[in-house]
């Protein structure tokens with residue numbers, strides 16, 4: 075009977091919710107241990123300028139050997155956010171990035187900027203600005219190395235507080251990037267109030283560039299960003315056609331598998347040594 079089917083599917087749905095909740099709890103417990111035991115890694119994905127030169131990198135956390143196999147940050151970061159573990163995770167990533175930048179700086183291996191993802195929960199916690207600026211000061215690294223990436227949704231809740239914090243961070247010299255632009259809810263009017271340096275166009279909008287570049291949303295986003303004096307990073311650039319289209323639209327910075335995937339620190343530096351490819355040609359040395 076139809077009624078039985080409805081009831082049946084409802085219970086299956088409930089069961090799957092319950093097992094998902096259980097698994098989240100397991101992941102949460104394992105993640106906590108993984109952080110403590112230093113089992114996470116940070117990988118680095120190159121970002122390239124419009125002139126083809128290296129601009130910097132984005133730091134992306136990895137959990138390669140969880141008891142459940144490799145788990146994506148797209149899965150465990152939200153679980154960390156729900157459980158409050160995000161603060162411990164975020165601190166660990168930041169610390170790791172500072173250590174890595176220190177090594178690179180001392181060996182003259184890198185002088186771009188490193189973009190670090192910061193969760194809305196970290197940003198909202200009182201003292202975030204003070205702790206972040208203090209930690210950077212103690213590192214004695216040039217402030218120009220540092221950029222933080224925040225998502226629109228994370229900045230929405232309290233605009234006054236958000237603007238205040240962003241102003242303090244920028245006065246200190248930290249660059250601010252708005253991540254995943256176009257996927258949240260913010261209006262243009264809202265966005266204009268935010269003191270930002272960089273706007274990252276989500277992969278979603280880069281994907282559609284294969285077809286119609288000039289009438290694309292990416293085109294609108296780029297010209298709007300430039301009017302607001304922001305630099306634009308295109309995320310998830312995978313093809314030479316997308317690079318061509320983005321070049322025509324005067325995109326400033328490019329990031330995606332077309333150039334390189336996120337890599338462990340040593341591989342990242344090796345990549346920067348052999349990277350000489352023009353913007354619109356795939357780096358053949360990359361694919362193994």
Ligand code: C2E
Pocket residue numbers: 119133134135146147148151164167191192193223253254277309310311312329330331332336
């Ligand atoms: P995100 O910050 O928007 O990072 C970009 C994501 O796109 C990364 O996924 C990156 O590996 C992927 N990507 C880059 N180029 C391409 C491409 O050409 N094609 C495709 N298909 N994907 C590409 P990843 O590393 O799995 O991270 C997913 C999300 O997890 C990140 O999205 C970010 O929101 C979050 N995340 C990662 N690391 C951290 C972290 O250290 N802290 C926090 N709070 N969140 C993080």
Ligand code: MG
Pocket residue numbers: 132191223253
């Ligand atoms: Mg990001």
Ligand code: MG
Pocket residue numbers: 253254274276309
């Ligand atoms: Mg993004």
Ligand code: MG
Pocket residue numbers: 254
């Ligand atoms: Mg994303």
